[in-house]
Amino acid sequence: MINMQRLKQQISHLILPLSVLVILLVINLIKGPEYFSITMTNGAFYGPIPLLLDHASELVILTIGMALVTAASRGQDISIGVGATITSAVFVLFVLNAGEASLLTIVAGFLISCVAGLVIGAFNGTLVSVFKVQPMIATLILLMGGRSIAFLIDGKLSPLLDNPISKQIGTSITISDQIGTEIFNVPISTPIILTAVFIAITALVLKTTNLRLYVESVGINPSAARLNGISPKKIIFLTFLIMGVCTAVAGFIAVNKAARHDSSNLLKFIMMDAILAVAIGGNSLSGGKFSLTGAIIGAYTIEMLSQTLLRLDVGTETLRAFKAVFIIILMVVASPVVRDYAGKILQFARQILQKVRTRGGGGAEGGTGAPDDTDVAGPDIPVKKEE
Amino acid sequence: MKKNTSKIMVILAIIAMVSTFMVFTGCPGDDAAGLIKVGIVNLPPEESGYRQANVEAMNNVFSTANGYEAKQTNTGDNSEQIAAAKGYIRDGVDYLLISAQNASGWDDTLKSAKDAGIKVILFDRPIDTDVSNYQAALLSDMAYEGKMATDWVLSLGLKPTNLVLIRGAMGSGAEIGRSAAVLEAQKAGKLKIVADGTGGDSWSLEEARKVVEAAIAAKKDFNVIYAQNDGMAQGAVQALEAAGITHGKDGKVKIIGFDFNRFALRNVQAGYWDANMQCNPRQAAEISKWIKSGKLPSGIIYQEELLVTTDTITDEIIDTWGINADPGKGKITR
Structure with missing residues (x-):
């Protein structure tokens, strides 16, 4: 019974992101069912859905970090794209200086870039937790200066990773290529695999540790958390460290996809999408309880939205405005206010139905209608309780 | 008497000191040191690979070894740029070179430079102002670049020519210029834009x-x-690769990019792409030539720019005119 209630609560959390996702899926289905087709091309799965999963990788990983930072610090980290640019600059620098891009040097480079990510996270985390700077302001510092730092690291020339000799045009042979596309004989693209592994590790950490409890309690009420022996400073610092690792992984994937390090444009506006994904995921941007599942679905939803707009042949000039309008509609339709309102209308309808029934009207129809209504209204109740 | 002479001595000493001081401070402004004073207001190198090459060329050309005393301000903030320009005008530079972040808001600054007798040369980016407010502007003609590229597309003689147009930042000068010729060709029925x-x-x-x-x-x-x-050309080719569509020299889809990145030129050389259109960031040499010859042109001058194809590309072009890192001969960038 308790489990049932927990499940219901979880589902109610996911109503917002799932309804948005379903709306987009329906639009794509109406546009044409080929959206769901998957074929084998060059030994790998190909189709809009595999491409979607591939392109959303960096966003999903950064969204996980963003959800944690938002929950604990009640603010957002807007330096993530820049952070990923710096960590990937460190990665590229290491691999190029190591002489050859072998599996060993790439793994070592990745680990070093993770250390760089931790340093960035520690920098932001210190500003936020120790000096109590607002997260958005603290990370603004890196947002403004970070790309110059990346330029200094990568030697200002947007260096290239090791690339295949032209004899083998069309075949991906280097390891960096395989990380950016597919590993030999594996039909799923490497970014998708890396993302899945990352999600699995995050889920495992949340399952086996008290991280979720600590983060949520700090986000809901830092003073109360402190009185209960949880140090808000340490927890907020920790979430920024985790964010640092997320940026390193995202930067690693992005730079291998692009095959070269472009300090000016790498993951330039991704913080906007990550914050939006957290919000679409049904999370409050002012901290507290969070749902990573929702945030991840939100990230895939955003990627699907841009894919959908391209499929709908929206004019190039109007694309951005269209996207904004779309997001507004989705958020409003799925917002608690509208859901509350819908719930009230349902209740009103039920009352009328009941009146009709007591008068002795259409029995069978009302009979099937009533249970449906309670089912629909069911998940809404915990949401109300929460607020 | 004695008192008076000592007073006169003191006054003379002071005059002597002041005059030597004035001579020393006055010197660099005139031609005693022989250096031409140049103030450069530019955008920061981290803006793009283009800007990186641009700033590098400025540094190399306007050096003391070449007879210049140059000061540089690289910022993406228009008001900081204007403040820097005003500072250079106060310093009394001989030439002021500007690549402006915003095309507007420069009128007063340019006028005060003109009043001070300073020659203003704009490079890379135009400013919306009367032509009389500056000496000359050395620009890349985006419309010319678009025309060259479109002419190349049409010269392929594909029947029909079905083109995917991938634009840059909407409304930017480069986007408008580089799109114009393609859109015109579509209107004239010479090609069809199937995706925009x-x-x-x-x-x-x-x-x-x-x-x-x-x-x-x-x-x-x-x-x-x-x-x-x-x-963006690179991203487009990645999409083709994943879908198993051939491209490049012997492939179905012909690829043209802009800007002359060295990786792009190597791709063209390897036949992985088909063509690339230059956007030359090295205005410094040309401007220096003008200054040294003493014959400054006036008004807007467009640079001559190259289009290379798999047939016309050479290592020399890649070395001399490419920007950013070189992956090395024979390598392609996926």
Whole structure:
């Protein structure tokens, strides 16, 4: 019974992101069912859905970090794209200086870039937790200066990773290529695999540790958390460290996809999408309880939205405005206010139905209608309780 | 008497000191040291690979070894740029070189430079002002670049020419100029734009890739990709690779990019792409030539720029005119 209630609560959390996702899926289905087709091309799965999963990788990983930072610090980290640019600059620098891009040097480079990510996270985390700077302001510092730092690291020339000799045009042979596309004989693209592994590790950490409890309690009420022996400073610092690792992984994937390090444009506006994904995921941007599942679905939803707009042949000039309008509609339709309102209308309808029934009207129809209504209204109740 | 002479001595001493001091401070402004004073107001190198090469060329050309005393301000903030320009005018530079972040708001500054007798030369970016407010402007003609590229597309003689247009940041000078010729050719019925997309404000590789993926998913038939910078051309080619569509010299889809990144030129050389259109960031040498010859042109001057194809590309072009890192001969960038 308790489990049932927990499940219901979880589902109610996911109503917002799932309804948005379903709306987009329906639009794509109406546009044409080929959206769901998957074929084998060059030994790998190909189709809009595999491409979607591939392109959303960096966003999903950064969204996980963003959800944690938002929950604990009640603010957002807007330096993530820049952070990923710096960590990937460190990665590229290491691999190029190591002489050859072998599996060993790439793994070592990745680990070093993770250390760089931790340093960035520690920098932001210190500003936020120790000096109590607002997260958005603290990370603004890196947002403004970070790309110059990346330029200094990568030697200002947007260096290239090791690339295949032209004899083998069309075949991906280097390891960096395989990380950016597919590993030999594996039909799923490497970014998708890396993302899945990352999600699995995050889920495992949340399952086996008290991280979720600590983060949520700090986000809901830092003073109360402190009185209960949880140090808000340490927890907020920790979430920024985790964010640092997320940026390193995202930067690693992005730079291998692009095959070269472009300090000016790498993951330039991704913080906007990550914050939006957290919000679409049904999370409050002012901290507290969070749902990573929702945030991840939100990230895939955003990627699907841009894919959908391209499929709908929206004019190039109007694309951005269209996207904004779309997001507004989705958020409003799925917002608690509208859901509350819908719930009230349902209740009103039920009352009328009941009146009709007591008068002795259409029995069978009302009979099937009533249970449906309670089912629909069911998940809404915990949401109300929460607020 | 004695008192008076000592007073006179003191006054003379003071005059002597002041005059020597004045001579010393006065010197660099005149031609005693022989250096030409130049103030450069530019955008920061981290803006793009283009700017990187641009700033580097400025540093190399306007050096003391070449007879210049140059001061540089690189900032993406228009008001900081204006403040820097005003500072150089106060310093009394001989020439003021400006690449402005915003095309407007410069009138007063340019006028005060003119009043001070300072020659203003704009490079790379124009300013919306009366031509009399500056000496000359050395620019890249984006419309010319677009025309060269479109002429190349038409010269392929594909029947029909179905083109995917991938634009840069909408409304930017480069986007408008490089799109113009293509749109005109479509109007004239010489080619057909089957998909029209943009890489967004960051000229994004990923966005460009999605544009091509959407075109493939919609089963649009196309045989030319016209991407308005190299990063976006790269994204477009990645989409083709994943879908198993051939491209380049012997392939079905012809690829043209812009900007002359060395990786892009190597791709053209290897036949992985087909063509690339230059956007020359090295205005410094030309401007220096003007200054040294003493014959300054007036008004807007456009640079001559190259278009290379798999047939015309050489190592020398890549060395001399390419920007950013060189992957090395024979290598391609996926």
